[in-house]
Amino acid sequence: MEGKVETVTVKNKTKKSGILKSKMYTMLIALVVIWAIFTVTTGGNFLSTRNLSNLLRQMSTTGILAIGMVFVIILGEIDLSVGSMLGLLGGIAAILNVWFNMGAVPTIIITLILGLVLGFWNGFWVAYKKVPSFIVTLAGMLVFRGILIGISKGNTIAPLSESMKVVGQSYFPNVVGYVIAVVTIVISIYLINNSRKKKLKYGLEVAPMRNDIIKVALIGVGVTAVVAILNDYSGFPLPVFIMGIFAIVFSYMASSTVFGRRIYAIGGNKEAAKLSGINVNKQMLMIYAFNGLLAAIAGILLTSRLNAGSVSAGTNAELDAIASCVIGGASLAGGTGSVAGALVGALVMATIDNGMSMLNTQPFWQYIVKGLILLLAVWVDIRSKDKK
Template sequence: MQISKNKSMSVESEKGNKFGLNTIFKSKMTTILIATAAIWVLFTFLTDGNFLTTRNLSNLFRQMSITGVLAIGMVFVIILGEIDLSAGSTLGLLGGIAAILNVWLGFSAIPTVVITLILGVIMGAWNGYWIAFRNVPSFIVTLASMLVFRGILIGITGGNTVAPLTPDFKAIGQAYLPTAFGYILVVLAVAGAAYLILNNRKNKLKYNIEVKPMGVDIATIVGIGVVSLGLVLILNDYQGFPIPAFIMLVLALILGFVGTKTIFGRRVYGIGGNRDAARLSGINVKKHIIVVYSVLGLLCAVAGILLTTRLNAGSVSAGQNAEMDAIASCVIGGASLAGGSGTVVGALVGALVMASIDNGMSMMNTPTFWQYIVKGFILLIAVWMDISSKNKK
């Protein structure tokens, strides 16, 4: 009896270790968050505390929104096991078209946005068509589109900056939500997190699947609440929640749900994990490729609108290298370039890392070439860590 009791206690201890502190400290996401905090501390020290001012943090999240929106779409492409090198040029072209519609043709904000979003879906579907139905590698298709779209942008604008935008359109990238709305977002974030976490726990228990201790789930919900409230308090202390950041969060919630809670999302992961097995199991791989690239095109349109309205102009240089920041964000956030893994949350955290580096180094007046060098090494290290972890397994 004593031996049985000791064995039972050992099993319980092992479970607690598996789902408790070890899980918390060994998770990749926790490591990334700790690294982000370290970056913030470093830049706070190097900028004499200016990095953590409410004004700069508000500006940081507004900057992050563009890379974040691109990364949300890019992570699904990477999960598929594909790549898109044209996202930056797509963003630039669609932002330029939006500026032309608004400034030169006199369209108001709503029709400008609608037309731009439709064109984004079409451009994304164009890439998907060549990849899915013509079997051209995604690297080549999107490399070609990168050149074509950038050339079209230069051609239709004549190499000129298109400005200024009308006030109603410009507000999309520069306005803020009322301060009271931020607290509503906190309540919704905590309620949504609690529902998803507890409902997931209930479903696992229903099918006798191991679950984390209740304390870990409660701590997660409380942590989300504390972080959300802290973020809102910081942003409200300046001018409120930036509309671009709000748009990014809404898109993250929608596509995060699609990726984890829908049949379509599970099939995307299945295709990325083993395309032949997915095809043999009856999944329409070509359709999923078209849809995923169309979604990325749509998000390129959103990012293009956000960038154009933030700058109050359409520029021929808009979006250059934006696809690299988006890819790096996804990889830093845990996505594997081999396909089959990655999350929207991870992509957003990666986007925050990239935006923090850009913002901090800009505040230090660091030459642009150093920013490229640092981000290049970060991407290299992130991929190396992903490969190393797979080799260990």
């Protein structure tokens, strides 16, 4: 019975993926337009290799949060606590490193474990105690921020040790950047070919081979161009590499594993998923645990990049993560979304912050623009469903 439902899930997911891809392509076009506007208004400085490198480094924090958030949204749930969780975990990392003189490795390990614990905490209340995720994570947002203020006594904790700063501030040598490009292209070929085989297995329509070849070629050109741009400045940033690793892992998890198909099945119809034998509570608990782990990683990267832990770290980060997912095509109703789309959305959000900062625009305009973009993205999602 479960196998039949998973087969239906794959077919439904394939139908939804066409709509999702069209949304993502639209957003990519919009991103190109936004970049063109900022390039003109900044006299070309926006496209400088230094600024593009900084843009991707800044995006890495939101991007990692968005990777975890998109799975929560696919489930049909929400997590409003990741911003405060990021701040708390980043603050704990700074306290361990600065106040207790703990090395980078044990500091990171302890922080990651605490991230899993906090994620399990949210997931336990949502999955097993049936408290709405909005309330659970809203409470978490307040509790985690309060704990951060309490343990830090409201102080900025700095400076970090040199070994700790490496995580958020270091760059790979140029040759390593090109190795990363080659590996990324090989992985892309594998994933595209694997997706093609799965469609054939379930008797679904498969696009002509030339389409996949063009897709691989575009990925190859894009990745090589990005690496060349980054190498022209200081090299491939470690935070961007970490974000890329998690993007690949979670993309594979979503598209090519039973676990991923079950997540989409739960988001599409929770009751049907239960009747098919899927342990919904366990799946939800695991997703929230993954979300906590990714919040810990984002917190470590942000604290390392800023060389300090601060009580204001992560403020409104949950809204940027949610907006990134929705802009990238995820539906707040559940059952739809992708890691690639979430990262495109994260790049849009980071671009707005970066470009408007270069123009010395007052901060309130950034909130207004991002809010309007989020509203437009949700409206487009609703309109597409109405037409369907």
